[in-house]
Amino acid sequence: MIRLKESILVERSLNYVFEYTSDFSHIQAWDPGVVSSVRVDQKKIGVGSQYDLVLKFGPFRPKMKYEIIEYDPFSRVVLKGVGESFTAMDTIVFTKTAIGTQIDYQADIRFHRFGNLIEKLLFPVMKKTGEKAMAGLEQKLAGTRRLPNKAMWFKSGSGLPDYLADHLIIPGMILFSRFGYALGKRFWSEPKGVLYGKKIVLTGGTSGIGKAAAFKLAEKKAFLTIIARNRVKAEQVRQEIVEKTGNPHIDFLIADLSLMDEIREVSKALKAFKKNIDILINNAGALFNERKNTPEGLEQTFATDLLGVFLLTQYLKDALAASESPRIINVSSGGMYTQKIEVNDLENSQGQYNGAKAYARAKRGVVSLTQIWAEQFKTHGIRVNAMHPGWVDTPGIERSLPGFHERVKRILRTPEQGADTIVWLATSKRAGQYTGLFWLDRRPHETVIFPGTCESAQERQILWEKLNAFVSKG
Structure with a gap:
């Protein structure tokens, strides 16, 4: 002993x-x-x-x-x-x-x-x-929640590699790949569930992870509404899903989720014809390698990947609260581990613009919002969780990060593997017991690994106030 x-x-x-x-x-x-x-x-x-x-x-x-x-x-x-x-x-x-x-x-x-x-x-x-x-x-x-600085790593004799290994980043490079998915799958024993009649709203469901999730949700008999930007593509995907799954309860609404006015309009439409929503999946997102503003004057990464998620969720809160056991699933990224949300530079205007960094900051913000909403929405019975899909081979990754894609394409996950935890969080009775967590391969994970990437309680409050201020201008 x-x-x-x-x-x-x-x-x-x-x-x-x-x-x-x-x-x-x-x-x-x-x-x-x-x-x-x-x-x-x-x-x-x-x-x-x-x-x-x-x-x-x-x-x-x-x-x-x-x-x-x-x-x-x-x-x-x-x-x-x-x-x-x-x-x-x-x-x-x-x-x-x-x-x-x-x-x-x-x-x-x-x-x-x-x-x-x-x-x-x-x-x-x-x-x-x-x-x-x-x-x-x-x-x-x-x-x-502050972690040791780099000087302390080496002063303690452990070194950066040991520090990262302790906090799952080095193993995470494997866990994020298709090998990590295969490893995690060994521990799954929960029986498959169905979603018949559940009203689900999914953003970004016409390609990549979102499309894979849409198919799986349709197979489980969900009543699915996809919010998409391209009408022709949305109609093609809808027909494909109906034909392959036999589920006729698939529809779509058109909105550019980087534009707050269009989010307001699509939210009104959803509440008008659905009355209540059982599950909201905030999946849509994009990585832009150049800094540009939307027609509304907002930096496009911030608008698409953070502010849009905030506004859509806030607008649909009442429709979710009207359901019996509502859930919100926010799709983040493992890249968020590398960045802290910069509450004084939400639109990435300071210094040289870096698309990957801006994307990671926005996704970090989504995780912060998940934890805020988890507390705020408890009284409404709404469960709010975030997840990240691992490294997935999608057209968006190949287009936005061609160098990364070329180096690791042999170990990237399929979109179906990346979408698995989204579908599990929507379906599982067990998942419905938890709120405010960050999931990978059906397991909760830490949200902070690197020093300096965790916002303080004050910064989280500032983020909340600034997001509200942005949308109140409209």
Whole structure:
């Protein structure tokens, strides 16, 4: 058996520290050894609460189930974990101090089969992982999401590659590819669902990922409305979907989603003839290599990829709230990991314009909006999630990033693979339990990896106010 012990002291109240730490759905935010954690049950946290975890152990991603077996509010929590080749017993004790709360964490890990023969070799690795986890918890409870700067990476002796590997970017280069899709698919066991009669609005459904999602949604008998810019193309895609799926409930509306006036008009039309909307999928987006303004005077990347998403969602909120179990799915990009939303330069006017950077900033903004909406829309019963499709071979990628496309085209995903999580978020009963998360291959992932890419609470508020100010001008 390997026994690990760590203690930390944080300047936070006992109640807050206990409630945050004892909910293991947060663990991937502070433990680098955990890829994701999803709570299985929906009852009040206590004895019997269960969590499904995916761990990071070298190149492997073993699964583990945790269950709370002892729960003494504001004092002590004991969790039992069961994996394929090992078990764990985690005991967490909370003590109020003069300046905050002390956390004493003990993990007893037992390996089965041949694992017990190499426990001595595993102990240093496990100890280091435990130290990183407690340091991550201490940082989270300190009330900041700031990550170490580059000087600290190398001062600590870990180096940039190790830092990135710890935060899933190096493995992510594989996870974003078709190989990552194949790996993730091994863990899917949920039965296929249907969407008969569900009123779904999908933007950008005439090519690439959006078109692939449209076909899958139609196969599941959804009543689908596609918002597209090109009428001829939209009609062709509609006919193709109807012929191949046998679903006659496919229609489309025409709007340029970079133009706020057209978004207002299409929103009015949707509310007039649909009355209520079950699912809104904000998929439309574009990467522009040159900076240009729309006819309304807005920078086109900002207008198309962020402001348009904001306005359409705000306009359709009431129609969504009128449904029984409404959902919003925002399609982002793995590129958003590299950028922070610049609230003082939303239209990318400062410095030399870079299309990929502008696109990533907008997609980061979409993820920020997802988290804001998740909180705001709770009272309306609307679940709001974001996802990214991985690296997908689409005409847009080939046109906008030809160099990238040429280098990695052999490992790019198909549009159908990229669209899978969109369809799953629309269909799955389990997905309907969560809100405010960022998904890849049906698993929630971190939203912040690189230092300096996370906006503060104040910046998030400024973003919200500025987006409202932009649309109120119209």
